Amino acid sequence: MITVKELTKRYARNTAVDQISFEIQKGQIVGFLGPNGAGKTTTMRMLTCFLPPTAGTATVAGFDVLEEPMEVKKRIGYLPETPPLYPEMRTGEYLEFVGKLKGLSKPELGKRVDYVCERCAVADVRDRLLSKLSKGYRQRVGLAQAIIHNPDVLILDEPTAGLDPKQINETRDLIKSLAGDHTIILSTHILPEVEQTCEQVIIINKGKVIATDSVNNLQSRARGAESVIVEVAGRNGALDSAAIQSRLEKVSGVSKVLFKEKRDARNIFEIEGGKGRLVRGDLARAVVEAGWDLNELRPSAMSLEEVFLQLTGDQAAKGAVTPKEEIAAKGAIK
Amino acid sequence: MRNVWIIWQKELRSYFVSPIAYLLLAMFAVIFGFFFWNIVGYFVFTGMESQMRGEMFPMNVNEQVIRPLLSNVGVIGLFFIPMITMRLFSEEKRSGTIELLVTSPVRDGEIILGKWLAALSLYSVLLLLTALNFVFLFKYGNPDWKPLAIGYLGLLLQAGALLAIGMFISTLTKNQIIAGAATFGVCLLLWVLEWVSGYETATWAQVLSYISVVTHIGSFSKGLLDSKDAVYYVSLTFLGIFFTARSLESLRWRS
Numbered sequence: 001m002i003t004v005k006e007l008t009k010r011y012a013r014n015t016a017v018d019q020i021s022f023e024i025q026k027g028q029i030v031g032f033l034g035p036n037g038a039g040k041t042t043t044m045r046m047l048t049c050f051l052p053p054t055a056g057t058a059t060v061a062g063f064d065v066l067e068e069p070m071e072v073k074k075r076i077g078y079l080p081e082t083p084p085l086y087p088e089m090r091t092g093e094y095l096e097f098v099g100k101l102k103g104l105s106k107p108e109l110g111k112r113v114d115y116v117c118e119r120c121a122v123a124d125v126r127d128r129l130l131s132k133l134s135k136g137y138r139q140r141v142g143l144a145q146a147i148i149h150n151p152d153v154l155i156l157d158e159p160t161a162g163l164d165p166k167q168i169n170e171t172r173d174l175i176k177s178l179a180g181d182h183t184i185i186l187s188t189h190i191l192p193e194v195e196q197t198c199e200q201v202i203i204i205n206k207g208k209v210i211a212t213d214s215v216n217n218l219q220s221r222a223r224g225a226e227s228v229i230v231e232v233a234g235r236n237g238a239l240d241s242a243a244i245q246s247r248l249e250k251v252s253g254v255s256k257v258l259f260k261e262k263r264d265a266r267n268i269f270e271i272e273g274g275k276g277r278l279v280r281g282d283l284a285r286a287v288v289e290a291g292w293d294l295n296e297l298r299p300s301a302m303s304l305e306e307v308f309l310q311l312t313g314d315q316a317a318k319g320a321v322t323p324k325e326e327i328a329a330k331g332a333i334k
Numbered sequence: 335m336r337n338v339w340i341i342w343q344k345e346l347r348s349y350f351v352s353p354i355a356y357l358l359l360a361m362f363a364v365i366f367g368f369f370f371w372n373i374v375g376y377f378v379f380t381g382m383e384s385q386m387r388g389e390m391f392p393m394n395v396n397e398q399v400i401r402p403l404l405s406n407v408g409v410i411g412l413f414f415i416p417m418i419t420m421r422l423f424s425e426e427k428r429s430g431t432i433e434l435l436v437t438s439p440v441r442d443g444e445i446i447l448g449k450w451l452a453a454l455s456l457y458s459v460l461l462l463l464t465a466l467n468f469v470f471l472f473k474y475g476n477p478d479w480k481p482l483a484i485g486y487l488g489l490l491l492q493a494g495a496l497l498a499i500g501m502f503i504s505t506l507t508k509n510q511i512i513a514g515a516a517t518f519g520v521c522l523l524l525w526v527l528e529w530v531s532g533y534e535t536a537t538w539a540q541v542l543s544y545i546s547v548v549t550h551i552g553s554f555s556k557g558l559l560d561s562k563d564a565v566y567y568v569s570l571t572f573l574g575i576f577f578t579a580r581s582l583e584s585l586r587w588r589s
Binding site: 045048049050051052070073074076078080081082083084085086087088089097098100101102103145 | 337340344347348351352429430431432433434435436437438439440441586587
């Protein structure tokens, strides 16, 4: 659906996007992940024909953004970082205006406005002035205008920025429900968002793509061997941690036992197994057979956050550009 | 063309749902009303005076009322035009709605034309309001309507040119106040440039005076349709629209 080849955007002093390439299949929902200032918005603006690229090509639904911008624009729904609302308009009027602008014919228009109002849950504010809407509603009206002409591709720039947790969840669910009909690219600097909503993730930093993969693959790629968190407690009084450790080490398939911490009677260990080996069952049996309580046993999946830091950290080490602290300090990672 | 119409509708609507249009209409009506009352009063006064002295001066409503009134409207217009154009693009840039317009399947030219026509339409409504006053002239006198119509045509042409320039200026900034003030400055300059012709006849003075918008409104106020002056206004309009288009395009290369 979207093919980007060595797309570059250079400004007088800096390069915002540096030869990025990726491909997105129809119906996919792809997360565009990177710290603030990584070039996410610039890339999206090039895809929506708002900014012309300096070099490279981008095609949307088979149309080049430079050669046939009109065809591309017809097929794209775009929600910029701040929803492009006219404060003096009412929700319904606004959606009609955008629908007409996107080329909907009169009979279609009414139906589509009804549909998107329903879909984005803004039907109850249809007659309200946009300037009077809350942030959550503004964002949903923004989404509604993006899908009004039923575009093939939806480009959403930080769709959940500035919303409260409940609104964030609602917006994410809405976006997820839109996948399938539309190919969706959404940008974010919030990692759990990608984990929750996207199938595919493109990690971008300093204008370069540093990883493109499915969310699952990325997690397991960074994780390597399986590791498990085990919490063991004694029935009566505290247990000797060293004794538990040596018992756990004897379980077949365990390659390393790491004592993490001791809280009252609870001992927490992180256990690494050999690659591809499931040691959880054996561990549970070993603990129970020894007469201890097994409070917790869970795989310690590496969060995307760690993957992200690992990847951008590697980059920093190679190119010595962005130290992790700087990314964190900017509030990029939450 | 359909897109021009959509943009035109939206712009005109936003003038009329906000207080801008009503404020302008009210102020324009009051100021024009005052001029009208003043000039008609003076006309009546001269008429009575000439009767009292027993000498008959030739009195002409077209020459002595309509012509000065129309040139006054031309000058008042210079003050009102910045208020009409200042928000055209700067507001879209500030609120980010420009991104919606530019990423929609609409040509830049259609956006610009729609906005310019909306501004011109609002100005036409202002002019229409002043026409109410002339109803009284026709009721109590018998002026010739043709020079009046040509005078109005001149005012429209002048407004078209200045609105295009104001529109261009509003693409340059996100700040409405800056756009308004700069447009006001340019309008004022285009007015006062004509003053040099009062005492200087050198080529440079003629050039300056030619650039001034006021120089060209004279013939229209007199009721003469001079193609030279019409060409001046039309080319100024094209220049303004052309610059707006270039500026809108450069927005994308810069931002």
